[in-house]
Amino acid sequence: xxxxxxxxxxxxxxxxxxxxxxxxxxxxxxxxxxxxxxxxxxxxxxxxxxxxxxxxxxxxxxxxxxxxxxxxxxxxxxxxxxxxxxxxxxxxxxxxxxxxxxxxxxxxxxxxxxx
Amino acid sequence: xxxxxxxxxxxxxxxxxxxxxxxxxxxxxxxxxxxxxxxxxxxxxxxxxxxxxxxxxxxxxxxxxxxxxxxxxxxxxxxxxxxxxxxxxxxxxxxxxxxxxxxxxxxxxxx
Numbered sequence: 332x333x334x335x336x337x338x339x340x341x342x343x344x345x346x347x348x349x350x351x352x353x354x355x356x357x358x359x360x361x362x363x364x365x366x367x368x369x370x371x372x373x374x375x376x377x378x379x380x381x382x383x384x385x386x387x388x389x390x391x392x393x394x395x396x397x398x399x400x401x402x403x404x405x406x407x408x409x410x411x412x413x414x415x416x417x418x419x420x421x422x423x424x425x426x427x428x429x430x431x432x433x434x435x436x437x438x439x440x441x442x443x444x445x446x
Numbered sequence: 447x448x449x450x451x452x453x454x455x456x457x458x459x460x461x462x463x464x465x466x467x468x469x470x471x472x473x474x475x476x477x478x479x480x481x482x483x484x485x486x487x488x489x490x491x492x493x494x495x496x497x498x499x500x501x502x503x504x505x506x507x508x509x510x511x512x513x514x515x516x517x518x519x520x521x522x523x524x525x526x527x528x529x530x531x532x533x534x535x536x537x538x539x540x541x542x543x544x545x546x547x548x549x550x551x552x553x554x555x556x557x
Contacts, residue, residue, distance in 0.1 A: 335489075366547075371454075371549065373535070373547050373549035374490070374535070374547040375547075376544055376545075389544065423489075434492040435480075435492065435537075437491070438489050439488060440488070440489050
């Protein structure tokens with residue numbers, strides 16, 4: 332049972348390049364999330380998906396797009412990368428459509444550097 | 447605006463002692479609060495959840511309290527071990543799909 336799997340683990344991008352972070356979960360969870368974690372800032376929610384076919388903006392959505400491809404997969408796209416998007420990105424999932432105390436399961440993170 | 451505060455200074459503690467971490471919040475009425483552990487280079491891992499109508503929760507050597515009047519949660523690790531060294535995050539949740547995380551508090555257990 333792999334849990335939440337993210338790819339790639341590490342990526343260096345040039346300013347203006349685009350890329351997609353892939354995420355898949357094998358726990359049959361309804362809700363999936365993308366967070367970024369920066370030193371001194373804590374985890375901040377970028378986008379989330381309460382169920383297949385729905386997505387909503389979180390705290391810091393600018394510069395990102397997401398796709399909930401199916402129940403298992405939730406991808407994060409940077410259309411035109413900027414140095415301010417250098418961060419560690421975490422995909423996560425939880426069982427219910429409304430978090431209501433459900434546990435969040437995190438992936439191992441994707442380290443992205445934009446130069 | 448909503449604020450979640452955890453001590454930014456690392457807590458250095460002798461092995462065998464009890465480590466106590468604090469999570470304070472303002473402008474928020476969470477329905478529940480969670481604690482996570484994060485090791486360097488890894489994703490956070492869920493430890494405990496406590497709901498607004500609960501005062502205390504325990505799991506093995508871990509204990510969490512939740513005081514909605516003081517707007518504070520305390521996280522205790524009893525009989526601490528070097529393997530407990532990590533960063534601990536508190537997170538507040540309500541009726542929507544969002545968890546708001548604190549910045550985390552590092553614990554270093556000294557053998």
